[in-house]
Each structure stands twice: as structure tokens, then as C-alpha cells.
Amino acid sequence: MKPTVVKIDNLVKRYGELVALDHFSLEIKEGEIFGLLGPNGSGKTTTINCLLSLLSYDKGDIEVFGKEMTPVSYDTKSQIGVIMQNVAVIDELTVRENIDYFCGLYVLDKAKRKECVDEAIKFVGLEEFENFRPKKLSGGLLRRLNIACGIAHKPKLIILDEPTVAVDPQSRNRILEGIQELNRNGATVIYTSHYMEEVEQICTRIAIMDKGRKVAEGTKDELKSMIRNTESITIEILELPEDVRAKIASQPHVYETEYDGNKLTVRCSGGRHNLIRILGVLQEAELGFGRVYSELPTLNDVFLEITGKALRDSKE
Amino acid sequence: MFLHNFKYELKMVLRQREFIMWLMLFPIALGTLFKVAFGSIYSNNDMFKSIPVAVVNAQEGTVLNEIFRSLGEGEDAALAITYADEEWAKELLFDGKVSGIIVVDNDVSLQVAGKGIKQSILEEIVSRCNMYQEVIGQAMITGDETELRKVIAELGKEVNACRDVSPAADNPDVYVQYFYNLIAMVAICGSLTGLHVATSSQANQSELGARKNCSPTPKFKHLSAAFLGSCVAQGVSMILCVTFLKFVLQINFGGNLFLLYAAAVLSGCLGVALGFFGGSIGRLKYEIKSAILLSCSMVMCFLSGLMVGNIKGFLAERMPWVNRINPVAIISDSFYCLNMYSDYRRFFTKVLGMVIYITAFIVFGALFSRRKKYASL
Numbered sequence: 001m002k003p004t005v006v007k008i009d010n011l012v013k014r015y016g017e018l019v020a021l022d023h024f025s026l027e028i029k030e031g032e033i034f035g036l037l038g039p040n041g042s043g044k045t046t047t048i049n050c051l052l053s054l055l056s057y058d059k060g061d062i063e064v065f066g067k068e069m070t071p072v073s074y075d076t077k078s079q080i081g082v083i084m085q086n087v088a089v090i091d092e093l094t095v096r097e098n099i100d101y102f103c104g105l106y107v108l109d110k111a112k113r114k115e116c117v118d119e120a121i122k123f124v125g126l127e128e129f130e131n132f133r134p135k136k137l138s139g140g141l142l143r144r145l146n147i148a149c150g151i152a153h154k155p156k157l158i159i160l161d162e163p164t165v166a167v168d169p170q171s172r173n174r175i176l177e178g179i180q181e182l183n184r185n186g187a188t189v190i191y192t193s194h195y196m197e198e199v200e201q202i203c204t205r206i207a208i209m210d211k212g213r214k215v216a217e218g219t220k221d222e223l224k225s226m227i228r229n230t231e232s233i234t235i236e237i238l239e240l241p242e243d244v245r246a247k248i249a250s251q252p253h254v255y256e257t258e259y260d261g262n263k264l265t266v267r268c269s270g271g272r273h274n275l276i277r278i279l280g281v282l283q284e285a286e287l288g289f290g291r292v293y294s295e296l297p298t299l300n301d302v303f304l305e306i307t308g309k310a311l312r313d314s315k316e
Numbered sequence: 317m318f319l320h321n322f323k324y325e326l327k328m329v330l331r332q333r334e335f336i337m338w339l340m341l342f343p344i345a346l347g348t349l350f351k352v353a354f355g356s357i358y359s360n361n362d363m364f365k366s367i368p369v370a371v372v373n374a375q376e377g378t379v380l381n382e383i384f385r386s387l388g389e390g391e392d393a394a395l396a397i398t399y400a401d402e403e404w405a406k407e408l409l410f411d412g413k414v415s416g417i418i419v420v421d422n423d424v425s426l427q428v429a430g431k432g433i434k435q436s437i438l439e440e441i442v443s444r445c446n447m448y449q450e451v452i453g454q455a456m457i458t459g460d461e462t463e464l465r466k467v468i469a470e471l472g473k474e475v476n477a478c479r480d481v482s483p484a485a486d487n488p489d490v491y492v493q494y495f496y497n498l499i500a501m502v503a504i505c506g507s508l509t510g511l512h513v514a515t516s517s518q519a520n521q522s523e524l525g526a527r528k529n530c531s532p533t534p535k536f537k538h539l540s541a542a543f544l545g546s547c548v549a550q551g552v553s554m555i556l557c558v559t560f561l562k563f564v565l566q567i568n569f570g571g572n573l574f575l576l577y578a579a580a581v582l583s584g585c586l587g588v589a590l591g592f593f594g595g596s597i598g599r600l601k602y603e604i605k606s607a608i609l610l611s612c613s614m615v616m617c618f619l620s621g622l623m624v625g626n627i628k629g630f631l632a633e634r635m636p637w638v639n640r641i642n643p644v645a646i647i648s649d650s651f652y653c654l655n656m657y658s659d660y661r662r663f664f665t666k667v668l669g670m671v672i673y674i675t676a677f678i679v680f681g682a683l684f685s686r687r688k689k690y691a692s693l
Contacts, residue, residue, distance in 0.1 A: 049693055055693060074532035074534070090324075090328055104320040105528065
């Protein structure tokens, strides 16, 4: 059994009347890439800030590497790397100086620090830009610099709070590959995002948060098995009489149908050959149709089913 | 760790655009502007030149004849007198060779051919002569010798009060006060660097602060390194400013250069400490805080006489406490005292005032920023 790196127990955090974290608990094992998913305002960043001992909280316990986390847990802090949601670099320093500055807050030895800085620059692919000031960098390069500043000291626990916001697909891909590489090199990673595909791509275990509570936790497959939807069938069809739609809805394992005038979406829960049965109904009614897709549930389906489809405010 | 932080803080501050703009370029520009403005005042200043005047002695052997004779004597004579009869005097006035005609009879009368500083001074001299003559005359009429002595003594006092004497024999020039205020302004604008120190160390005020607070470096260490780095950078800008004014613009700040530079560096630290204190309180955005600090600095500079020279004297008369608590006034007064008084008692009193301010700002700033956890970010 792998040792626990982070243990959050029964955490409660209030902002006046608003309960940001409501008896939130979590356990992250060594070597995991743990995804913290949730809509805006669900409490992801608050959890991270409490974990880093930046925020005070009303109730609960937080342990990192088996020790209680406090603002003066300097030994523990030296093993953590943080990549904040917003880029936190110094505009007046060059790329190399920025990385050296932040690395210097963790690594005292100059020679070792130089080695770390060189590796970090290479890791994020900023070799050509090391003498550039941050203002000269594009959004993607800036994000990569932000990451380099957080990981240069080779931390054992890396916390990334939505590191790919406003990043182009190439840079995003590079960042995600980098995170997986850091993990392969032994780092435990906590990754918060609301980009489902990213989380699905890199996380070994995922917790879904909503309204300050953990509403689901498990591997991708475990989460997918928690929801009713096992197959979504989409058929392009221009005309769909009500009696045909009712017949489709009455097929075994079909629990929901949606028709917008162009496209029919049928959601099934379990069963086999659902697609053949539905197409059979359409052929029997002699209705023509266009393209047909059959999709297995994604994390997005899991997320929407668990947290609901209602719009959230963007306050967190 | 301390040196690492110190080195980078120094780099950061010296590369900041606001720092270069407000603390290096602006004072050079303003200093040059002052020099150009006041330089032309000096060259056109008639107060220090003798005023050409024609004196017509209608009566001889009176005290008034003696007074005018003495006013026309010596190296720094107030008047350049040409004794003439009435006709010649008018000719001289018409030709513009004299600024006025003074006719000494039972009383003194003045004829001028225009308006200006010279004519005003002549008018003042003539009206004073007439006033003295009348006062003394009245006293003589009463026949009371004690009263007469008293009147003469009082008139003598009035004359003494008008003399401007510099005990340190340095520069009693009123315009140099603007340059003292300019240095004080540069010092107090150091609050911008102090503000940067405070906000960049608070997790609830900047992302940078949050990142620093996540590191294993104790807050005290990166705060003290950043503060010291800012003070050194500010000190450099103060030294540059004073050097530019003293050696390029040739402003006479008196003889004691070491104390002048020391006071300038200390005043820079006062500016940084003020900014640190301001940055530590409240949760306003950096831009808002810097706007508030800059506005407050400008108000303090105004009250110290940077924009209107007389304001300080006005406040000294009506609200002397303002000058006593205004940091900019304390800074500029320290330079004034250093220049004007031969003993350093007053200067060191001002320096003590600065030290008290610095200590208070640092202590309260540290108290406000000592927090390690925040209720919200």
C-alpha cells in the first residue's frame, strides 16, 4: 500500500454566510495524478489554498506527508511545488532569473540551483526565451514559465490549479505531457480543472466537487459506472413523428430521448445492440436519416449528470 | 537565502518603470526646469543691483541729505545717485538713465516715469524716509527725550528685523528651498517601492505574494530582504538626484556634503517605509494603493512648498503643527537646517523626526503584514 501524501479530513471553510467547503475529505496516495473537478465556485481553489495553509479554515484537519500542515511547516513546504491559477511571475526579471528567484526560495546551494534551473528551462522548452522578460512571452510560453517556476526545485508534491486556462492546444498538450513526465519521475500531482478531457487524459483518480462537497470520487471507469448513461446514440433526422419517438423511447434500456428538429439523441442505460434496435424502429417507420453516432459516456457526461446542467456563477 | 532575495529585489526595483520614471527621470527634469526658471529670475533680479536715481537737494545739511548719501555709498549701495538740479534730473529721467528723481526738501518727494520693481523700491524708500521723519519730528515736538530715544530704538529694531543673516554663512537663497522640496519629493516617492515590497509579500494582495507564502522561506526573511533591497535602490536614486542638483545644476546646498547625502539616503528610507506601511494596510488593489500613495505624497509636497513656495511660511504662521508632522516638510527642513545653521542641533532634530517616522512605519507595517494565514484571498 502506497503512503498517503495528502489527507484532508472534514474540512469546513465559511466566507460569512457562504459555506465554501462543507465537511470536505480527501486522501491522495503517493504517485497519483489526482484530479479535482468541479464547476466554478465549487471550492477547488479554496481547497488548494487551505491545503497550502494560505487560508484559514473553520474546522477540519490537513496533513501533508503525514504531518499537520501549518503556515510554518517549512520542511513540508520545501517538498511542495505550486502552480497557481493566475500567472505569478516577476515582470522585471528574465525567464531564467524568474526561475532562479523562485527556485532560490527552496534551494540554497547555488550550483545545485543552477542545475535545477537549467533542467526546468529545458523541461518546459523555454531555452530560446531564457533572456526574455515575461511581457515579451505569448500566453502559452508564460504558462510554461509559470510551471517552471513552480517545479524547478523538484518537489515531491505538485499542485496545479487550472494551469492550462487560455492556452493554445500545442502548449496545452506540452503542459499535460510534462505533468505526466513529472509523475513518472516520482511526483504526486494534484490537478484542478474544469476541462474534462484534460482530467480524463492524465488523472489516475478523480474527485468531483460541487457546492463545497465531494460528490463523487474514483478512477475514470469507476466514475463512469456511477452514472446511468452507458451509451449515447445520435441520429441526424429531419422528420420525426411523435409516435415514432414514443416507440423509440419505449425500447429496452432507453431512458431518455431528445429531438431538436435535426438531431435525435437517445440515451441508454446498459444493454446491448441498442443502436440496431433503434435503427430498426426508424426503418420500420420508413424514415430516412443521415449520420449516426454511438458514444460511450465521457467524464463530461459524468460531470454533468452529477453536478447538474444548471449554470453556475463564476465566483470562487 | 537573504542575499538571494536581496539581490533580486534590488534588480526588480531598479528595473521598474515607475521607479525609473518617478525617482530618476522626473527629478532630473523638474530640477532642470527649476534651474531654468529661477536662473532667469536671478539674472533679471534688480534687488541686488543699485537703482540709478537722480537726487535734487533743494535743502542742504539736513538728516535726509545724509540718509540718501549713505544709501548711495559702499559696494552694495542700494542707490546709484547722480546729484543734479531739477532740470538735468528731468533730462536724465526722460533719457531713461535714472529710474526716478528724489527731491529732498522739508520732506522727500519722488518722480518716476513708469512702473516696475525699481520704481516700487524707490517709492518704499521715500515713504519710509517721510514716515521716520514724521515720527521723529512728532517725538521732538513733545520734548520728551526718553520718548524720543524709545522711538529711535524702535525704528532701529525695525531695520534690524529686515536683515537676512545666515549664521552658517552659506546659502540664504529663497529659491534653493524649491530644490530641498524636490529632494524631499523624490524621497517620498520612494513609497512606491515600499508599496511593492508590502503587496508582493501578501498572499491576499498578489499572486506573487501567494507564491512566496507557499515557499519554505519565512515571511520575515523575504520581507526584510525586499525592504532592504528597496532602501538601497532608493538610496541610489537619492544620491543620483543630489549629485545631479549639486554638481550638474550647481545648486548651492552648503558645505557639508557628507551629511547632505546621509540625510538624503535616510529620507529615501522614510519614503520606502511609508510605502511599506501603506501597502500593508487594507486589501485594495496595487494600482489603487499606488494612486492613493502618490496623491498623498503630492499633497505633502504641496504643503511643504514644492508648488507654491509661500505655503510653508503660511502654515508656519497659522498651523505650525502641519509642518511638524508633514514628512516632506521634515525632510526639506533638515536640508534647510543643514545649510543655514552652523550648529547641527536643528538638523539632528529633523533627522530624529525622520528616524521616528521610519521606525513607526516599519513597526506598524510589520504588525499588519505579519499574518501567516488569511481569511480570504
